[in-house]
Amino acid sequence: MTTSTQGDVVDTVEHAEATPEVTQPYAELGLLEDEYVRIREILGRRPTRSELAMYAIMWSEHCSYKSSRMHLRQFAQKAPPSDRLLAGMGENAGVVRVSDDLAVTFKIESHNHPSFIEPYQGAATGVGGIVRDILAMGARPVAVMDSLRFGAPEDPDTARVVTGVVAGIGGYGNCLGLPNIGGEVAFDPSYQGNPLVNALCLGVMPIRQMQRKAVTGPGNIILLLGARTGRDGIGGVSVLASATFTEEAEERRPSVQVGDPFTGKLLIEACQEMYAADLVVAVQDLGGAGLTCALSETAAAGGTGMDVRLEKVPLREPSMAPHEILASESQERMLLVVAPQHLERVKKIADKWGVPATSIGVVTDTGRLVVTWHGQRVADVPPASLADEGPVYARPMREPADLVLLRADRAETLPRPRDGAALRAQVLRVVSSPDLCDRTWVTEQYDRYVMGNTVLAQPENAGVVRLDETTGLSVALSVDGNGRYCRLDPYTGAQLALAEAYRNVAVTGATPVAVTNCLNFGSPEDPGVMWQFAEAVRGLADGCEALGVPVTGGNVSFYNSTGTAAINPTPVVGVLGILQDAARRVPMGLRENGDVLILLGETREELSGSQWAWVVHGHLGGTPPEVDLAAERRLADLIARANQVGHLRSTHDLSEGGLAQALAEACLRYGSGAVIAVPDEFRDDPAVLLFSESSARVLVSVPRGREVAFVGLCNEMGVPWTPLGVVTGPDTPLEVADLFQIPLDELRRSWSATLPRLFGSGPAPEGPADGDGGDGGDGEHGTDSGDRDGADTAGAAGTGRDSADSGAGAADAAASASSPATGGSASRSGASGAKRRKRRRPRGRKG
């Protein structure tokens, strides 16, 4: 190693000019030789140590989008016209106008790699990061969602990741005071060494309060607001997010940031006050690539220069070197630019909230980002060369060689039962499978009530948040993805994810208006992965054009693999819709005895990539269900019109698990049974009716007396419909006439038991049970709001509490009586957690 860049001497610009021959560790920092040569060309000399660090992180895959950029352009090129879009891609998050004076902003982002290494902090800071993106737009964050994918449920390491990630999301979001209104949880062996943790945040603001990141006005002051800067997260984006994991992953734990949600909350409140008083010229959050990214992006956006005095940055560790300060990803920090005359007021607000605000420099008109360290110039670069002019690669692409065989192996050829008993057993298996079972174990760890504006939350079709108490103006949000469909066909799979999210939003009564996405893929250096990525982006862009909803922003996460095995390609799509009056939202649950059940859309023999194929046969192959976006639009329009005239008591989207899953969820929501008759065309093959995952379908319940008018509307609007049956009310089973029936308490027990069985109900009580039954109630989970019996099904084995008014006193007794059972389950979980640290490589894919 050469002395001058590695020793204690600060490597200044002058020193770099004087020592052009010094060998620099660019390769270790993730830069290619060509890239290093370009840096030298840009600067006309070798970079200083600080500059090298800055280019390395800003030109990393994570920050520069160098492999994805040329594909992502399609989102803009194919974007349908929208008069609602106030800010689009390129800003921290897209901004959508929802009324004359209100706008919302939303975005989804990944925190996959940190969440594998240190699940709690990785997931927690994932929430923190996306919340600050929303905050940087000028908005008040008002809700979060999370899309989670883990390895095989029975793998011993999965419990470590699941319990840590869920606790981390809850721990951060709950303390920040943001309701968690929904999301998804899925399991697949392809995520074994690389879980996906995608966090979405929604914010709302008066339009006039919208902020931008473009820095203007020479003489304006650059402020660092929030937490002190430490060594955590150094190289997070380049080390973690832009390279494939190897066996040394454990050693990279210091690269994971540590979150402090309390400071995050204070940061939100302080920024709100500053925005409202119009004191801020520009703002940017410090996330991946820390100060380097925030400084260079804001300066580049405004075409200005900056003089930054790095020694002013408040440090947690005084021994930090300049390049470390520039690269640190310490959490809960924001960069603000304010006019000198506002400095006092800004500092006063920061002081009120107990958040340090430190001037670290001034805006200049030099067009150079100049960083000094105790008077010595350690960086002097054109900011755009960091932020906008990174390398762009047209990576080689090739359809994976195994895809032809995989597609030929169709699930439609698998044996399907025809008799009632076998179908009944398969329905229970599918509904209780880890991908489809009750999510209460997860969602109970999240606060869904805080802020008092949550109109719908998990397990509803979409989350609905009220924005205006007077008018009831609300937005609906859903995030969806399906890695198995995308493995079989990334173009179609991405469109299916979009269609599902669009449908989930539409069935609440909302009008879909905008899209965000998080694109999770393997290594872009693998031509097969790059082909998957390009196909998925093309599919998504085409889909958005067809549905008339623009992409407003998103995130790409590459290098999701361990060793050579890439994850299933997993684009996760978030759709935002506007609901003019929350009082008109349509819930998912069956409620009124006698309501008529109708299935909208066409059911085809489409079982490839389905949950039925995976759960019953361990099979993945064939081609995923066909996409018909025109049909999705007609369906959404129909729901909107039917809802306006009160035809709909409930709506539930059909997706994974098909009709069987939709019926089970709709029945269990409020504990109401239903009887359906198999339509003639499925008489000989009822499994297709129950398990097909054909898209563009919705299960609706219509108040009796309105069904004729409703199907008339369906005919008028060109939406196929099939009469299915009737809602039979409390204390009745889910029945498929002539085939089988399942009592709801049996269905609920089976559906609710899966996640607690896999991941435990919490550590065993301390000490011997004291007989108060205090802990007895904790094993299982009830259902959801409004369900009288829902509070606790603990020990429900004996109580069968599906009726609307089963005695709470009896449940008390049941809670006490269930101690032995809970103890058993608790001891299971006692073995989880810390001991299960051994990492596993992904195993061979099923099927």
Next chain:
Amino acid sequence: MRVGVVTFPGSLDDRDAARAVRLAGAEPVSLWHADRAPLMVDAVILPGGFSYGDYLRAGAIARFSPVMEQVAAAARAGVPVLGICNGFQVLCEAHLLPGALIRNRHLHFRNRDQWIRIESTRTAWTGEFQAGQEVLIPIKSGEGCYVADEATLDELEATGRVVARYVGGNPNGSARDIAAISNETGNVVGIMPHPEHAVEALTGPSTDGLAFFTSLVKHLAGAPA
């Protein structure tokens, strides 16, 4: 009728408490943790959240905040005070209520719609309920397990100061299923579930929580000036 809602750094449900006060027909007044001035309100709510990040212990730092001197004085003078969730923890830390709230026995944060039974209607905050009435209110906490020594628990029971109990399953392991307690005079109540999240049919599992706030309004209307 002015009802103060205290905002500590890290308070989260302060706006929700203010909304509930408004829906009950009273005027919510925002109180700031750093203020030492007399409160000038007819009642006080300490809202839910993570005051001071719950550092050290939930409520342990908030109890030393300047506003708490005034709150404690008001409480001792008979002004109605309601501590919800984190506010309950603050009241215990401030010794305005006995006992303590510790980590849920199962160690998870838990958010669910919880049935509770109103055991005492003789407080400033529960007069509109029927004794024995069961109501549905969200609970959402990680440190909601109420504990006290046996003698204290016996005394709370004997003097009718157990205000509400969990039914249909104890969500956190609280001693004797206790969800809410009061002081001797019934003006200070601490409750772990969140009545302010059950005040509108649109956003809550019920509107059962509103009666806590209408009870206060009625109590204040009937109280000697």
